[in-house]
Amino acid sequence: MKARLPLLVFLAALTFGPAILPEFYVTLLNYIGLYAIVALGLVLLTGVGGLTSFGQAAFVGLGAYATSFLTTAHAVSPWLGLLAGLGVTAVVSLFLGFITLRLSGHYLPLGTIAWGISLYFLFGNVEFLGGHTGITGVPILEVFGWKLDTGREFYYLIWLVLLGAVAATQNLLDSREGRAIRALKGGSLMAESMGVDTARTKIVIFLIAALYASISGWLYAHLQRFVNPTPFGLQIGIEYLFMAVVGGAAHVWGALVGAGLITILKQWLQDWLPKIFGQSGNFEVIFFGLMLVIVLQRAREGIWPWVVRLMPAQARDQAVAAAEPLPRRDMAQPGSLLLEVKDACKEFGGLVANNNMNLTVQAGEVMALIGPNGAGKSTMFNCISGVDPVTSGEVRFLGERIDGLASREIARRGMSRTFQHVRLLPTMNVLENVAIGAHLRGDKGVMSAALRLERAEEARLLAESARQLERVGLAGHMFDEAGSLPLGQQRILEIARALCSDPCLLLLDEPAAGLRYMEKQALAELLRKLRAEGMGILLVEHDMDFVMGLADRVVVMEFGEKISEGLPEEVQNDPVVLEAYLGGVE
Amino acid sequence: MTYNHRARRALYFCAPEPTKTMDLQIALLLGQDGIVNGAIYALLALALVLVFAVTRVIFIPQGEFVAYGALTLAAFQAGKVPGTIWLLLGAGVLVALIDATIAVRGGGLRRLPRIALVNLVLPGIIAGLVFWLEPGKLPMLAQIILALAVVVPLGPMIYRLAFQPLAEATVLVLLIVSVAVHLALVGLGLLFFGAEGSRTTAFSEASFQLGTLTVNGQTLWVLGASAVLIVALALFFGRTLYGKALRATAINRVGARLMGISTTMAGKLSFTLAALIGAFSGILIAPITTIYYDTGFLIGLKGFVGAIIAGLVSYPLAAAGAILVGLLESFSSFWASAYKEVIVFTLIIPVLVWRSLTAHHVEEEE
Numbered sequence: 038m039k040a041r042l043p044l045l046v047f048l049a050a051l052t053f054g055p056a057i058l059p060e061f062y063v064t065l066l067n068y069i070g071l072y073a074i075v076a077l078g079l080v081l082l083t084g085v086g087g088l089t090s091f092g093q094a095a096f097v098g099l100g101a102y103a104t105s106f107l108t109t110a111h112a113v114s115p116w117l118g119l120l121a122g123l124g125v126t127a128v129v130s131l132f133l134g135f136i137t138l139r140l141s142g143h144y145l146p147l148g149t150i151a152w153g154i155s156l157y158f159l160f161g162n163v164e165f166l167g168g169h170t171g172i173t174g175v176p177i178l179e180v181f182g183w184k185l186d187t188g189r190e191f192y193y194l195i196w197l198v199l200l201g202a203v204a205a206t207q208n209l210l211d212s213r214e215g216r217a218i219r220a221l222k223g224g225s226l227m228a229e230s231m232g233v234d235t236a237r238t239k240i241v242i243f244l245i246a247a248l249y250a251s252i253s254g255w256l257y258a259h260l261q262r263f264v265n266p267t268p269f270g271l272q273i274g275i276e277y278l279f280m281a282v283v284g285g286a287a288h289v290w291g292a293l294v295g296a297g298l299i300t301i302l303k304q305w306l307q308d309w310l311p312k313i314f315g316q317s318g319n320f321e322v323i324f325f326g327l328m329l330v331i332v333l334q335r336a337r338e339g340i341w342p343w344v345v346r347l348m349p350a351q352a353r354d355q356a357v358a359a360a361e362p363l364p365r366r367d368m369a370q371p372g373s374l375l376l377e378v379k380d381a382c383k384e385f386g387g388l389v390a391n392n393n394m395n396l397t398v399q400a401g402e403v404m405a406l407i408g409p410n411g412a413g414k415s416t417m418f419n420c421i422s423g424v425d426p427v428t429s430g431e432v433r434f435l436g437e438r439i440d441g442l443a444s445r446e447i448a449r450r451g452m453s454r455t456f457q458h459v460r461l462l463p464t465m466n467v468l469e470n471v472a473i474g475a476h477l478r479g480d481k482g483v484m485s486a487a488l489r490l491e492r493a494e495e496a497r498l499l500a501e502s503a504r505q506l507e508r509v510g511l512a513g514h515m516f517d518e519a520g521s522l523p524l525g526q527q528r529i530l531e532i533a534r535a536l537c538s539d540p541c542l543l544l545l546d547e548p549a550a551g552l553r554y555m556e557k558q559a560l561a562e563l564l565r566k567l568r569a570e571g572m573g574i575l576l577v578e579h580d581m582d583f584v585m586g587l588a589d590r591v592v593v594m595e596f597g598e599k600i601s602e603g604l605p606e607e608v609q610n611d612p613v614v615l616e617a618y619l620g621g622v623e
Numbered sequence: 624m625t626y627n628h629r630a631r632r633a634l635y636f637c638a639p640e641p642t643k644t645m646d647l648q649i650a651l652l653l654g655q656d657g658i659v660n661g662a663i664y665a666l667l668a669l670a671l672v673l674v675f676a677v678t679r680v681i682f683i684p685q686g687e688f689v690a691y692g693a694l695t696l697a698a699f700q701a702g703k704v705p706g707t708i709w710l711l712l713g714a715g716v717l718v719a720l721i722d723a724t725i726a727v728r729g730g731g732l733r734r735l736p737r738i739a740l741v742n743l744v745l746p747g748i749i750a751g752l753v754f755w756l757e758p759g760k761l762p763m764l765a766q767i768i769l770a771l772a773v774v775v776p777l778g779p780m781i782y783r784l785a786f787q788p789l790a791e792a793t794v795l796v797l798l799i800v801s802v803a804v805h806l807a808l809v810g811l812g813l814l815f816f817g818a819e820g821s822r823t824t825a826f827s828e829a830s831f832q833l834g835t836l837t838v839n840g841q842t843l844w845v846l847g848a849s850a851v852l853i854v855a856l857a858l859f860f861g862r863t864l865y866g867k868a869l870r871a872t873a874i875n876r877v878g879a880r881l882m883g884i885s886t887t888m889a890g891k892l893s894f895t896l897a898a899l900i901g902a903f904s905g906i907l908i909a910p911i912t913t914i915y916y917d918t919g920f921l922i923g924l925k926g927f928v929g930a931i932i933a934g935l936v937s938y939p940l941a942a943a944g945a946i947l948v949g950l951l952e953s954f955s956s957f958w959a960s961a962y963k964e965v966i967v968f969t970l971i972i973p974v975l976v977w978r979s980l981t982a983h984h985v986e987e988e989e
Contacts, residue, residue, distance in 0.1 A: 136975045146795070150924070155968040323806075323810035333799060
């Protein structure tokens with residue numbers, strides 16, 4: 038209850054504020070609300086997803102112009118205007134997303150700069166949109182017969198929409214899709230290996246951010262009752278980004294703080310700066326520009342984390358609720374062929390990292406891939422799991438050719454992996470990190486997450502993650518930040534995450550590195566248990582005691598080629614292997 | 624804000640146009656126009672590619688150097704003291720303070736004289752020349768050199784103040800900072816030069832008759848100077864040690880650093896070159912086009928479209944893309960002048976589609 042107090046006070050102030058505040062402040066609050074809706078989209082896009090758009094103002098413009106044009110020229114209902122605006126925005130943003138999001142990160146912002154400028158000039162030059170004078174006489178909005186013809190009345194609509202959007206965004210982030218979104222920043226490769234379609238996820242958040250902007254534009258048009266191109270130029274698009282960054286781009290409430298601060302500051306600076314400089318002009322941009330540089334240099338997280346420190350501490354989650362277990366995949370018959378690599382070659386430019394590699398893994402066996410450093414073992418792993426496909430040759434999994442498939446498609450077929458260089462999301466807790474592994478075992482989408490209709494599925498996913506954490510012995514760290522674990526435990530966490538996808542083949546890249554003796558024993562025990570359940574395990578490892586005590590078969594690589602294969606004791610006595618590891622015996 | 628003035632201006636000039644027909648004469652004129660603008664965009668595109676490759680900064684403020692260069696020269700010719708001189712002095716003091724603090728804390732007292740020389744004494748001398756020489760009465764070449772001396776040092780100073788503390792940040796953060804710097808510089812530009820546009824005196828009043836086409840001297844100056852600058856850059860990157868150091872940094876920052884190349888030096892050097900190219904471009908076109916405090920942004924962005932055509936990596940492609948932008952702009956100003964900007968900036972879309980379809984999808988973790 039105490040933790041919720043600030044929120045309740047805030048809501049009460051919002052509810053009763055307009056009744057006592059003078060008109061000027063209500064207007065200011067209306068604008069803050071409108072801007073915060075747009076900034077909220079940028080929090081999702083930039084702060085959480087790591088993408089940026091300078092063109093949000095143009096989306097606001099689409100929403101505003103769509104309803105203004107339709108309601109004045111064709112006298113349709115404003116609600117149809119809203120739908121039309123959302124439709125146009127969706128089409129444009131999907132198109133822009135498709136052409137830029139497959140390219141590296143900076144093409145989206147550049148594309149949105151160009152698009153922001155051209156849309157601005159288009160608004161200003163198209164005759165039926167009123168050119169630079171714009172469209173006047175936009176009708177008053179009516180909600181259930183209640184005419185919203187003053188700022189005071191409109192205020193409630195704006196803030197209801199904003200708070201609804203805040204709640205929906207928060208719900209979304211705390212869900213299966215939300216974990217995928219949070220994995221975009223710094224974890225795309227891992228997320229793809231866990232079955233997340235990152236390209237689709239990027240387009241989804243770009244679309245959501247654009248739709249928020251469009252709704253804000255619709256509200257703006259019916260509040261102002263006229264539109265012209267000025268508020269939809271690139272400059273304002275940049276200001277929206279300022280709001281998100283200054284407020285705290287990684288937090289939904291940061292959007293509100295940023296929008297409030299920048300709007301008030303701008304108002305204030307516009308009054309004062311011309312007096313100081315003795316001439317007219319919008320000099321507040323100088324101030325904003327410098328402020329943003331300083332914020333990014335000194336406090337990249339923005340203001341919100343400071344605000345949080347002033348509030349009562351939130352209670353930490355203590356336990357995961359029990360839930361019905363998820364359905365499991367049918368395990369292959371022990372001894373049946375899971376994976377077959379045939380004549381696989383991998384070249385990087387002129388460098389041949391893998392040359393004519395052949396190996397097989399059966400259900401219910403541990404196959405170890407060993408060799409000196411630089412032998413090409415991790416490259417082989419990347420070829421098999423689709424992270425970096427083979428140049429030539431074949432990879433078959435459960436009888437089906439998988440070379441050329443995306444890594445998430447391979448994950449869907451029942452292969453899961455860990456990484457030599459641990460790939461976790463260090464600021465998310467251990468449980469959430471593991472739950473990314475279960476991504477493919479849920480199917481509820483963004484809408485149901487935003488509306489909290491996926492709670493049953495979410496509970497099952499989290500319960501499964503907790504179960505896997507218990508299995509690997511990390512149950513005590515479930516709610517710790519993943520980045521706070523020692524490296525050895527981070528590797529174990531990766532195994533739990535891989536297990537969460539219910540694989541029939543597990544690829545482990547140096548799982549025992551950084552573990553202490555007892556921990557290695559426990560890991561070996563776990564792998565034996567998995568093998569007994571019929572799982573196939575392909576293992577890269579340098580700890581020979583660990584490998585030889587565990588593996589059923591061993592393949593030895595050197596210089597990208599297989600130099601030996603057989604039972605552990607055969608390989609250990611193979612002179613070629615001894616030479617590779619110890620140098621020639623003359 | 625930036626577009627309001629322009630929009631209003633555009634409205635006057637793009638009022639209903641009589642139907643026009645294209646003939647060879649007009650096509651040649653437009654082509655000449657397009658190539659001249661394209662040459663400027665090409666210079667800017669080169670600078671953008673250079674800065675991005677070396678520092679990963681997408682240098683949005685490039686255009687402000689164009690405007691600052693042109694307007695500083697214009698201020699000289701109008702007998703005024705350009706506001707940029709105050710910016711130079713202020714930024715110098717700021718850099719000197721920061722660097723001196725770091726030097727004192729780190730015990731590097733021997734670096735102090737150099738810090739003071741570069742950031743305080745040199746700007747002081749330049750300011751002294753501007754105040755006492757009456758630059759407007761000097762020969763053209765001296766005016767240009769003095770204008771460049773005022774504007775170009777701002778490049779490395781901006782790198783030092785805004786970007787160097789963030790050198791390891793993601794491209795995205797650097798881009799946001801870049802936009803922030805652009806805003807601040809445009810605001811300062813309005814403060815220094817006012818909302819009125821300026822033109823400068825042409826380098827030469829000569830004009831030549833080429834068949835039916837009149838080519839004026841400034842056009843040849845722009846083309847010649849651009850060509851010389853491009854060749855000079857090619858020689859710099861191909862033949863000199865510093866040029867090679869920049870290329871090395873562009874290819875592999877860590878590797879370059881291990882070889883003893885300072886990435887800070889590389890960053891400052893690339894910003895200096897970008898500032899030089901930007902300011903010089905502004906000086907080249909100021910006699911042909913009226914330059915406003917915010918003109919640079921759109922000019923710079925058109926250089927960008929050229930650079931994006933080249934994927935921000937290839938110099939010759941960037942130059943070719945920029946010329947294409949120039950031609951497209953000039954011909955669309957004939958057929959649909961109100962939609963000129965729309966057409967130019969929409970060009971980016973097919974380019975992105977093409978890039979997207981041909982991109983090898985390799986995931987880079989930042």
